Amino acid sequence: MSATIHLTLKVWRQKNASSEGRWVLYEAKNISTDMSFLEMLDAVNERLVLKGEDPIAFDHDCREGICGMCSLVINGQAHGPQKAATTCQIYMRDFKDGATVTVEPFRARAFPVLKDLVVDRSAFDRVMAAGGYISVNTGSAVEANTILIPKDKAEAAMDAAACIGCGACVAACPNASAMLFVSAKISHFALLPQGLPERERRVLAMRKAMDAEGFGNCSNEAECEAVCPKEIKLNHIARLNREFLRASILKK
DSSP: OOOEEEEEEEEEEOSSTTSOOEEEEEEEEEEETTSBHHHHHHHHHHHHHHTTOOOOOOOOSOSSSSSOOOOEEETTEETOSSTTOOGGGOBGGGSOTTOEEEEEEOOOTTSOEEETTEEOOHHHHHHHHHHOSOOOOOSSOOOTTSSOOOHHHHHHHHHHHTOOOOOHHHHHSTTOBOHHHHHHHHHHHHTSGGGGGGHHHHHHHHHHHHHHTTOBOOOSOOHHHHHOTTOOOTHHHHHHHHHHHHHHHHHO
């Protein structure tokens, strides 16, 4: 039988994007330590609904650490206390009985708050749409071994492709930079032959879109790498800078 704990939640409540937000305290009683953090919020919301109060709005989807929707800052850390984990992979056994837990949305100008803990991360979608794809002819699939790719490059590309676009890197960066996210997408294609035909156009378009969305600049704080649930490495940003410099020179 699992243990239970009692927590005080200090939650950011905001009615909509144009209203002012405020901190509200809630008691989370008899919470099983086997619950995930989102299951705990579900339990709190059930009690709020029974009392006729507005439940806490928060984003979620897969609850398996895949979709990146669960964008919460817990006790000042994007996604919570565990390394290489999303919010939905945080369990209540990570918290001490009687503790006060602060829960707030990702904070960034490019991620405006929609309600409570829900933010609009469509800026990432627009950056991706600007160039995060390849143009290929449709039809029968090419035999897998037709294009030979060195193992080290294939593995590096797949490591970059592991990015789930959750936005924790933006939330943790003091400049609200999206460089780790964008660099992961650039690396994914730059390392593979399928991405080379649009190599220069892609990096120029995505950098331009990133700046237009209002993301800040990278100052090598490395907070992005520290909170990334998929452990995307900072060296991808170096590759992004090289790709951007190369494309800028070739454009001239």
